[in-house]
Amino acid sequence: MNCRHFFVSILLLMVGINETTHAQSQSEVSKQIWIDVNPSYFINPHFEIFGDIGARKEIENDGWWRFVVRPSIRTWLGGRFYFTAGIGNFFTFNEIIENRWELRPFQGLEFNWPRWKTPLHHYIRLEERFDFNTETWNSKNSVRLRYRLNISYRWAAYKPNRFWQATASGEAFYTLLGEQGQFQEQARATLGLDRSYAYDLHFRIEITWQQERLFFNTNESVSDIYFRFRYTYSWGNR
Secondary structure: OOHHHHHHHHHHHHHHHHHHHHOOOHHHEEEEEEEEEEEEEEEEOOEEEEEEEEEEEEOOOOOOEEEEEEEEEEEEEEOOEEEEEEEEEEEEEOOOOOOEEEEEEEEEEEEEOOOOOOOEEEEEEEEEEEEEEOOOOOEEEEEEEEEEEEEEEEEEOOOOOOEEEEEEEEEEEEEEEEOOOOOEEEEEEEEEEEEEEEOOEEEEEEEEEEEEEEOOEEEEEEEEEEEEEEEEEEEEOO
C-alpha cells in the first residue's frame, strides 16, 4: 500500500466518524479525555514486558473517572505472529451509581498481513471480564472477543532519527457469553498521530469515535468521542 492509498483510507474513516456522530443527537454523544503512560521493557528481542497506566474522564455533569493499570507481555511465536497476555485493572468512580472495579485477564494474537509496503496490522484478543460493584461485591462476568485492524504510515522528521507517524484503526467487540458490566463497547474507529523525540520515546495523540450500549438499557446504543494522549517509552535488549 502506498502513501496515496493510506491517506485515502484515513479520509474515508474520518467521513465515517463524522456521519455517524451527526446521525445522533448531541445529548447522545459522550465526550471523554484519556491520558496514558505506556512503558515497555525488552528482556530480549523476542520477549517484551509492557503495560498501560492511565486515567480517563467523562466530561459531562455527573461523569465518571476511571483509572487503568494493565501489565502485559508479548512474545514472538515465529514468522509474523506474536502472542500477548495480561491482566487489566479498571477502577471506575461514579457520581450517581456505585463504583466499579473490573478485573480483565486477556490473551491475544498479533500479526501483519498482507506484507505491503505499509502493512495491515491485525490484533485478535479474548478477554475474561469480572466487573465488581465495590459496595456489594456482586459481579457481572463475561467473555468477550475483540478484533482490531490497524494501518500506519511513517515519515522522517527534520531532525535525524526522528519520525512522524499517522495511524488509522477500526475495532469490533463481541460478547461470547455472560453478562457485561458498566462498559459495553461495540465498535471503535481511531485516528492517531505520533511524534518521536528519541529512538525509544514518543508522544501520541488520538481521536476516537466509539459506539457502546447503555448498561441500564442494553437495547439502546450511544456514541462516545474521546481524545487520548499517550507517552511511550521503551528500553532493554531490543
